[in-house]
Amino acid sequence: MRSAIEDRVSRRKFEKEPITEQEKEKIVSLINQLNEVSGLTMAFLEDGSSAFQKLRKSYGLFTNVRSLILMKGKKEDKNLKEKIGYYGEDLILDITDLGLGTCWVGGTFDRDELTIDSGEELICVIVVGKVAAPSLREKMMRSAMHRKVKSIEERIISDQPLPQWVQNGMKAVLFAPSAKNTQKVMFKYQSNILSAQIADDYSMDLIDLGIAKKHFEQESEGKFEFGNGGIFHLK
Structure with missing residues (x-):
């Protein structure tokens, strides 16, 4: 990573x-x-x-x-x-x-x-x-946030086992900052299609969506479409 x-x-x-x-x-x-x-x-x-x-x-x-x-x-x-x-x-x-x-x-x-x-x-x-x-x-805040990091299973919905490229990307997503550490961005991997979305009921949500997409791309060869629910395209 x-x-x-x-x-x-x-x-x-x-x-x-x-x-x-x-x-x-x-x-x-x-x-x-x-x-x-x-x-x-x-x-x-x-x-x-x-x-x-x-x-x-x-x-x-x-x-x-x-x-x-x-x-x-x-x-x-x-x-x-x-x-x-x-x-x-x-x-x-x-x-x-x-x-x-x-x-x-x-x-x-x-x-x-x-x-x-x-x-x-x-x-x-x-x-x-x-x-x-x-x-x-800062140390106290970092310690509190570390305890609250969601797992990959809590951040992605899938109808099949995750391929290695999805696992790699999701590991990077867990390090992505989010407003108030809410970690609201959710990913879906269904019918071999990966997408990312967020509820968008808070002013910083779409910023968090962009951050999470960037983290995923850093560890997986491909690129997301912009937009809430944007699809990931492998290179």
């Missing part, structure tokens, strides 16, 4: 030292490549700390936040949220390979401090930076 899938954890405590110019350039290059492929308008913000400085928004969950990635795209994109999750997780895995920490943030930041174009929608942000030693709170 790709090491970044296992190494990636949501980090909320960062060092005061900002990322280096070389790291910034690499991240911006990755963002530009993904924007070109996806049609998204994700953007790196070197100092977005003002969006995390109001206690009423961040509730003390984050420490020393500085650099952000604005996860945004055109309002008319019907798959916008899913694309944000899919390409955003692609970006996070590459940033993890750089040795930096990240965290998806959906609501605990001040949107009024961030500027976007009128034709765009800001879905969420990703915080990124050098990681300090895990705080006690």
